[in-house]
Amino acid sequence: MTTDASTPPTRRLPWGGLLALLALLILLVLVGVALVRGQRGQFGVGQPAPDFAITTFDGQTLSLANLRGKVVLVNFWASWCLPCEQEADELQAAWQLYQPRGDVVFIGIAWSDMDNKAKAYLSRFGITYPNAPDMGTRISQAYRITGVPETYIINRQGILTYVKLSPFNSVDEIRAAIQTALDEP
């Protein structure tokens, strides 16, 4: 025997195939992440409410984290949204009921709206609770809203206790929703 039969011939790694597989894997992961994020659906009751900070149309700064210990009603609206107009008076009336107590805060978030139009809307309905533009649509994305109006009520511990994906029909409906959050320890 002149050859060493025990030594197998060396094989080069198929780098091209490996790279192609790696690229395919990365692509699949990215598509998968996008699909999972897209299918998360509505923000659910019982989940911690995403924190946010806003600068209101009149220059006041507010942070949800700083409102811990109070019940917070977050209402997403827009000046071009006709259903939002249906509940505008009710929300303002409810705010006037709760404002003297000090343990309930209303916050309006103008979604995909122009400042001048939003301010005109607030003036038209005489809305006095804090309202702010959703800069970069970051808040609406955090709450995964699907349109306007949508209302989220957060209890004193910062947990979401109520979600309304349509306009409120009456002040009583708003009061009942807030009372649920107030009754929680």
Add this chain to the structure above:
Amino acid sequence: MIALCPALFRTRTLWARADTAAILRRAVLTMFCLGLWLMPVAAFAQSPTPRTVTDDEVNAIAKQLYCPVCENIPLDVCPTQACADWREEIRLKLAEGWSEAQIKQYFVDRFGDRVLGAPPPRGVNWLVYLLPPLAVIAGLFLLYRALTSWLRPAGAHPSLPADLPQDEYVRRLEEELRNRDR
């Protein structure tokens, strides 16, 4: 203005007195008063005159933007009130002399990157711009490898180098065959 600058109207009588210091003081005061008087004129001259903006100018920018309300519909053809408001905002900004880049940046700051037709090249967005050309290059490389292997002559098998020692069994088998043929 005249009430503020009585000195301006007394300069001629003061000049006759040849009081240099006083004349200098009056001159400075005169220039100050003239400046005050001309300031509104200059400010008026510098204020931008609102110009008429055509629909084509608005749509040239609007077609590059998408509002979150009506996804996948460019702003220039979107029929909703929200998009009409956005187009109106573009018209106002153009009338104020804003450039296209400034207006697009304004909408990005206000509503996020999602308003743009193409993601801005930063962060993970780079993948959008890098992966397709990389995939094309990788594909061309694989195609080249495949074509060269297909076009190689059948006898020249790359996996069996010529200088590889012959197997003893094969050598003996070939020798037997040659002997049999004789």
